[in-house]
Amino acid sequence: MKLSSIRFWWWAILGLLLVCLPTLGTLTPNTVESDVAALVAFGPRVAGTPASEQARTYLIEEYRQAGYMTELGRFTYPKFEDLGSTLRVEDVTIEGRALESSAAGQLSAPLVFIPGVGRPDDFTTVDVTGAIAIVRRGEIPFLEKAKNAATAGAVGLVIVNTSPKPLFGMLGDEVNIPVFGLSGEQGEPLLQKASTESLRANLNVNVRRQTVTGYNIIAHLPDVKQPKILLGAHYDSVPKSPGANDNASGTAVVLELARRLANTPQSHQAWFVAFDGEEDGLRGSKAFVNTAEPQFLPKLQAMLNFDMVGVNDQLFVGGSESLTALAQKADPKISKIRDTGNSDHQPFSAAGVPVAFFYRGQDPNYHSPGDKVVDPKLLEATAQVAQSVVRYQLESASNP
Numbered sequence: 001m002k003l004s005s006i007r008f009w010w011w012a013i014l015g016l017l018l019v020c021l022p023t024l025g026t027l028t029p030n031t032v033e034s035d036v037a038a039l040v041a042f043g044p045r046v047a048g049t050p051a052s053e054q055a056r057t058y059l060i061e062e063y064r065q066a067g068y069m070t071e072l073g074r075f076t077y078p079k080f081e082d083l084g085s086t087l088r089v090e091d092v093t094i095e096g097r098a099l100e101s102s103a104a105g106q107l108s109a110p111l112v113f114i115p116g117v118g119r120p121d122d123f124t125t126v127d128v129t130g131a132i133a134i135v136r137r138g139e140i141p142f143l144e145k146a147k148n149a150a151t152a153g154a155v156g157l158v159i160v161n162t163s164p165k166p167l168f169g170m171l172g173d174e175v176n177i178p179v180f181g182l183s184g185e186q187g188e189p190l191l192q193k194a195s196t197e198s199l200r201a202n203l204n205v206n207v208r209r210q211t212v213t214g215y216n217i218i219a220h221l222p223d224v225k226q227p228k229i230l231l232g233a234h235y236d237s238v239p240k241s242p243g244a245n246d247n248a249s250g251t252a253v254v255l256e257l258a259r260r261l262a263n264t265p266q267s268h269q270a271w272f273v274a275f276d277g278e279e280d281g282l283r284g285s286k287a288f289v290n291t292a293e294p295q296f297l298p299k300l301q302a303m304l305n306f307d308m309v310g311v312n313d314q315l316f317v318g319g320s321e322s323l324t325a326l327a328q329k330a331d332p333k334i335s336k337i338r339d340t341g342n343s344d345h346q347p348f349s350a351a352g353v354p355v356a357f358f359y360r361g362q363d364p365n366y367h368s369p370g371d372k373v374v375d376p377k378l379l380e381a382t383a384q385v386a387q388s389v390v391r392y393q394l395e396s397a398s399n400p
């Protein structure tokens with residue numbers, strides 16, 4: 001062959017490769033493993049953030065490729081975050097925690113000891129005008145202490161725990177002064193000191209109060225308006241955690257089930273839901289249940305929920321007797337657990353829907369930056385069991 005024609009073929013093959021390679025990449029079907037990797041790569045999928053939106057776009061496209069249509073269930077909720085709050089007294093900085101619903105604020109003011117527990121009478125014996133009040137926990141609600149302090153003219157309030165442990169409190173309603181909680185260990189000496197000396201303090205309550213918009217992704221075949229089975233998992237994660245096990249694992253299992261059931265009669269009986277806002281208090285599943293059509297939930301025979309199914313060999317199932325029995329029929333090695341109700345099946349269960357909750361137990365990387373890998377074999381195994389449960393349930397329902 002002449003040199004020029006060798007060159008021609010070389011360029012032709014190279015050109016063909018360059019044109020085809022990107023297409024070959026997209027033709028490789030996604031698996032539970034690549035789904036988890038894709039979700040993790042977006043970063044923490046905190047509800048209301050761009051990473052959450054990227055995850056949503058990915059999941060919608062995957063469901064579409066599996067042959068399903070998707071609807072978005074939009075909902076909103078208030079969210080309170082402490083971004084790091086401190087109290088500084090005489091050059092010593094003490095870490096503490098803003099009480100939930102506290103106002104934000106940076107104050108430099110006298111620190112005034114309040115005798116008693118912060119009833120209105122307790123404030124009559126001291127002058128707290130323009131001051132930060134410090135008081136013990138107990139006897140009356142945090143909110144009352146805060147309102148009494150504000151009414152008496154205090155610009156901030158420190159509440160000291162009655163035990164040595166940190167104080168994690170909720171006011172239950174918004175107040176217009178910063179309210180900061182201290183452990184008994186750190187707060188008790190400060191209370192003593194403030195009762196005998198005049199002190200100045202810098203209180204930095206760094207909090208954010210916002211309204212979050214969440215979106216549930218609901219996938220089903222176009223003609224399925226009323227499913228018999230709902231398969232669900234939350235796709236959101238906590239801040240700073242990539243959420244591979246909690247809960248890209250469950251999200252990928254539900255997507256995998258959608259792929260496996262596609263082109264089977266069972267796909268005409270099922271809805272697949274990726275819930276948002278679970279980490280902020282089961283917000284997505286609660287919104288789903290609260291906005292369901294009146295007949296929708298009573299006609300649902302089963303809700304299967306998957307949360308943290310990518311780490312630990314042992315698979316646990318909790319929930320309704322009939323469904324946990326089907327899971328053990330599918331795999332006798334599955335252990336039953338008491339249902340603690342702290343995942344998205346809970347609102348369904350409360351509404352009378354039979355539920356099964358699939359879970360693989362404690363993860364050392366739970367809610368931490370280390371939650372970035374899962375074992376794809378465990379996801380496959382979970383999907384396998386769930387697929388059997390779906391089949392058993394639908395068979396038993398059609399042949400009672």
Ligand SMILES: [Zn+2]
Nearest residue numbers: 246247307308
């Ligand atoms: Zn979870």
